Amino acid sequence: MNHPLLVELASLLPPANLVLNADRLAPRLLDARKRLRGQTLGMALPSSVEEAAMIITRCWAHGVSIVPQGGNTSLVGGATPMSETSLLLGCDRLKRIRQIDPCGYTLTAEAGCVLDDIRDAAQTEARLFPLWLGSSGSACLGGLIGTNAGGLQVQRYGNTRELVLGIEAVLPDGQIFRGLHPLRKRNAGYDLKQLFIGAEGTLGFVTAATLRLFPQERGQAVAMVALDHAEQVLALFDQTKAAVGEVLTAFEMMDSEAMILMARHFPTLQQPFAAPPPYSVLIALSGSESDGVLAERLMELLLASGGENAVLAQDGSQAKALWALREHIPAAQTRQGPSIKHDLALPISAIPAFIAEAASLLKQWLPQVRPVVFGHVGDGNLHYNLGLLPEAETGQIEAEANGLLFDLVAHYGGDISAEHGIGRLRIAAADAHHDPVERALMRQVKAMLDPTGLFNPGVLF
Amino acid sequence: MNHPLLVELASLLPPANLVLNADRLAPRLLDARKRLRGQTLGMALPSSVEEAAMIITRCWAHGVSIVPQGGNTSLVGGATPMSETSLLLGCDRLKRIRQIDPCGYTLTAEAGCVLDDIRDAAQTEARLFPLWLGSSGSACLGGLIGTNAGGLQVQRYGNTRELVLGIEAVLPDGQIFRGLHPLRKRNAGYDLKQLFIGAEGTLGFVTAATLRLFPQERGQAVAMVALDHAEQVLALFDQTKAAVGEVLTAFEMMDSEAMILMARHFPTLQQPFAAPPPYSVLIALSGSESDGVLAERLMELLLASGGENAVLAQDGSQAKALWALREHIPAAQTRQGPSIKHDLALPISAIPAFIAEAASLLKQWLPQVRPVVFGHVGDGNLHYNLGLLPEAETGQIEAEANGLLFDLVAHYGGDISAEHGIGRLRIAAADAHHDPVERALMRQVKAMLDPTGLFNPGVLF
Secondary structure: HHHHHHHHHHHOOHHHHHHOOOHHHHHHHHOOOOEEEEEEOOEOOOOOHHHHHHHEEEHHOOOEEEEEEEEOOOOOOOOOOOOOOOOEEEOOOOOOEEEEOOOOOOEEEEEOEEHHHHHHHHHHHOEEEOOOOOOOOOEEHHHHHHOOOEOHHHHHHHHHHHHHEEEEOOOOOEEEEEOOOOOOOOOOOOOOOOHHHOOOOOEEEEEEEEEEOOOOEEEEEEEEEEEEEEEHHHHHHHHHHHHHHHEEEEEEEEEEEHHHHHHOOOOOOOOOOOOOOOOEEOOOOOOOOOHHHHHHHHHHHHHHHHOOOOEEOOOHHHHHHHHHHOOOOHHHHHHHHOOOOOEEEEHHHHHEEEEHHHHHHHHHHOOOOOEEEEEEEEEEEEEEEEOOOOOHOOOOOOEEEEEEEEHHHHHHHOOOHHHHHHOOOOOOHHHHHHOOOHHHHHHHHHHHHOOOOOOOOOOOO | OOOOHHHHHHHHHHHHHHEEEEEEEHEEEEEOOOEOEEEOEEEEEEOOHHHHHHHHHHHHHHOOOOEEOOOOOOEEEEEEEEOOOEEEEEOOOOOOEEEEOOOHHHHEOOOOOHHHHHHHHHHHEEEEEOOOOOOOOOOEEEHHHHOOOOEHHHHHOOOHHHEEEEEEEEOOOOOEEEEOEEEEOOOOOOOOHHHHHOOOOOEEEEEEEEEEOEOOOOOEEEEEEEOOHHHHHHHHHHHHHHHHHHEEEEEEEEEEHHHHHHHHOOOOOOOOOOOOOEEEEEEEEOOOOOOOHHHHHHHHHHHHHHOEEEEOOOOOOHHHHHHHHHHHHHHHHHOOOEEEEEEEEEEEHHHHHHHHHHHHHHHHOOOOOOEEEEEEEEHHHEEEEEEOOOHHHHHHHHOOOOOOHHHHHHOOOOOOOOOOOOOOOHHHHHHOOOOOHHHHHHHHHHHHHHOOOOOOOOOOO
C-alpha cells in the first residue's frame, strides 16, 4: 500500500474496487494450467468504463503496467501478472447485460459477464449466443474477446471475432473507444474493433461488447462414428458438409489414446464402442428442424457413408452422454499426469499426413511418448498433447517437442496456435515461425497504441 | 511520359504492364456513378506481387501517389484518381486462381479475378463462393476486399470480411505482407489482414487472398410477400429466422415506389401482385435440402405467418423472375433520372420508425421528393434513394438531404454507410457523425502504415 498509485487509487475508488488482500489475490496469480505463479501490486476492479479510464490514466501517469484479467482461464499464461509492480485490472464488477434486442438479434454485455450468463440471458429472449467452450462457467467476455475464443461450435458459428459487432474499450492513454454498434453491416473505414479481438489485453482494456445472437435451436442430433484411418475422417467430413452443411454444428475427433485416457479416468462414462477405435468422430447437428428430422438426416448420412460402426443418440440424454466423452478429455489428460499441450492449426486436407508424420517423428525421438490427439478437426484445429512423460523431465523435453511439432506444422502450412493464442508461452515460437513482416507490423501496432508498453508486458512479444 | 517515374517504370516493366494511352485510360478515370472524372499519370498493371512491390517502391522513391483500382465499380468514388500526378495501380494482370482446396473449403485467388470467375472456379469443384452482388461480372477481388463488399447473401454468409482467411498485400513502403493462410482458426496475435479489408486501398495494395468456400447448395426456394406496414416486415423476419434461420439466404425489401419504378422501366418483368403493395419482401432459402423440401418449409412459414398475399416460385425460372425484380431496382432508378443515393445501416428493430420519420421529415422539407426504399432489410441495410428531383438542383439539395437523413440515422443508432464505404463522397459525413476517437485512431493507423500519404489520397480522410 506504499506505492503512490495505490494510495491515489484508494482515495479515488470505492473500497470494494481495490483488492490488496494477499489471500484474495492468490488465486488470481496462479494461471489456469498452474504453470505460472505471478506477482502484482494489487487488483483494481472498475465498475464502469469511466472508472476504468480513470484507473488506466493514473497507471499511465505513474508508469505502472497493467495486466487485464477476465475469468483467468488462459491456457498460455496471457492473464498472469509477473511483476510486483504490475496492477491487475479485473472485470469482476463489470457484470451488466446492458441490452438485449431480440428483434435485431444483438446483446450488449459488459466484460465481466461470464459466458454461461450471457448464454442464459439470450435464452430468456428465445435467442442463442452460440459461443460454447469448456470453461463457459468461468470465462468472462473480456477474456473471450482478448483471446478470440473458439470452442466447440466454431464449425457453425465461428470464433468470438465473428460474433462481435461492436466494442467499448479504454486505450492505454485513457481515451475511451466507444464502438458499441449493434450493426450487422458498417463500412466506415478501418474496422478498429478487430485490433482488440485476439490482442490478449496488450492494446487496452475491453469493457463491453455488442454480440450477435442467433435463433434458438429447435432440434439437435448427435452421433459418434468409429473410423480406422484419418483419411476416412476427412472423407466423412466431406460427405457431412455436402449432406447437412448448414446444420452441422460440430465435427470433433478423438484418437484411441484420448478415448483410452478418458475411459481410465472417467470409468462411469458410457463408452459407445466395445474397444476404442483408432478415430472416433462426434457429429452434432442442430437447427430449426426437430430432433426427429435432424436425427433422420444424420442417419441417412451415416448409412450413405457406410457408417455401420456408428452410434446415433436416441434422445437428449444420450446426446449429452456422447458430448461428455469429448468434453472430458482435457480433464482425463490432467488426471493422467503431466503433459505437453499443443493447439495446432492445420489446413484440413493436411491433417491425415500430419498425424502420421508427427507420430513417426515423435516415436523416433522419444519412443515412450504417447501423443493424445483430439479436437475440432472440422475447423482444422488439433489439440495435440504428449503424455506419459517422466515428470522430472517434462520441462526439459518440452522445447524439443515443440520444435519438432512446430516445424512440422509449418511444413504443412499450419500454425502454432489455433485458438489458445500466444500469451507468455508461445512468444519464441511466434518469433521463429511467423513472417517477420507480420511480427514487425504487430510491434508497430503495439507501439502506436501503447508506446510505453503499459498493457500486459511480456505477453505476445 | 516525361515524368521520371514513368521513364523508370517503362524500363522495368514489360510494355503491356504500363498503360499511358489516353483512350485506354479514359474509362478508368470515370467512376461507376459517372460523378467523378479523374486524372492520372498513367496506369501500371503488375503481374506478380513482386512486380507490384517494385512499382510501389519506385512510387515511394518518387513521392508519386497511388490509386489502386479493381473493377472500377465503387459507388463512392473510392477508385478514381483525381490528380494528374497519381499513378493508377490496376489488378488486371493478377488473374490467377492460385489454388482450390475442396477438402479444406478454401480458394486462393489473385486480386484481379472477377467475382463471377471465382464463383465459377469454386463451382467446378462442387463448392460455393457465396459473395454475390449486382456487379459480380466486373467487380474484382481486390476491390471487393478494399470495400468489404456485401451484396445479396450477407444474411447467410456475411460480408467479404467474413469470407477472407488470408491476404497477401504490398505495404506503402514496398514490403510484402505474406498472410495467405488457408486456416479457419489462427490466433497468432493481432489479425492484421482485417486492416486491409475495407481500407479502400488506403493502406496498401492487396494482390491475393485465400477465401472460404461452402458446400454447393442443392436446393432453393424463393417467395415474394406483400405487406402493408414496415412493422409486419420485421414480424415476418422474426418468424422466418425462427422457422428456417440456417437456410435463410436473403431477406430483401422493396417499397411501393421501388416496385413502381421497376414496372415503369422494365415493363416486361412479370409483377407478382396486381398493384404494388406498400412493402414487398423477397425471402430466399437455400441449402443442402432439395427444392421441394425447402419450398415446403417456406410454404409452411408463409401459411403460419398469415401470408395469404404471397407468391411462391414453383421452379427455378420463377425464382429467377422474383429475384430479377429485386435486382433491377438500381437500373430502374438510373433510367428514371437523377437521384440521391444512400446506403444506410440501422439496427433492424429501428427500421419501421426510421422509415416513417424519414418520410415525414422529407415531405416537410421538399414535398415533391420521392423516397425509394429497398435493400437488405434482414441485415439492417437500407438503400434509401431520393428521386424525382429537378435535375439542375440535384447537386444543390444533396447536402441538405444528406444532413437530414444522416442526423436521423444517427438518432436511431445507425450509420451513414453499410456496405458502400466512405470513399471520396462520405468523408465530411464521417467526420461529422463518427466518434472523434475512432476517426483519430484511423488517422493514426494510416500514418503508421503510410506516413507520406502515398495510397489513395483523398479517400477515407
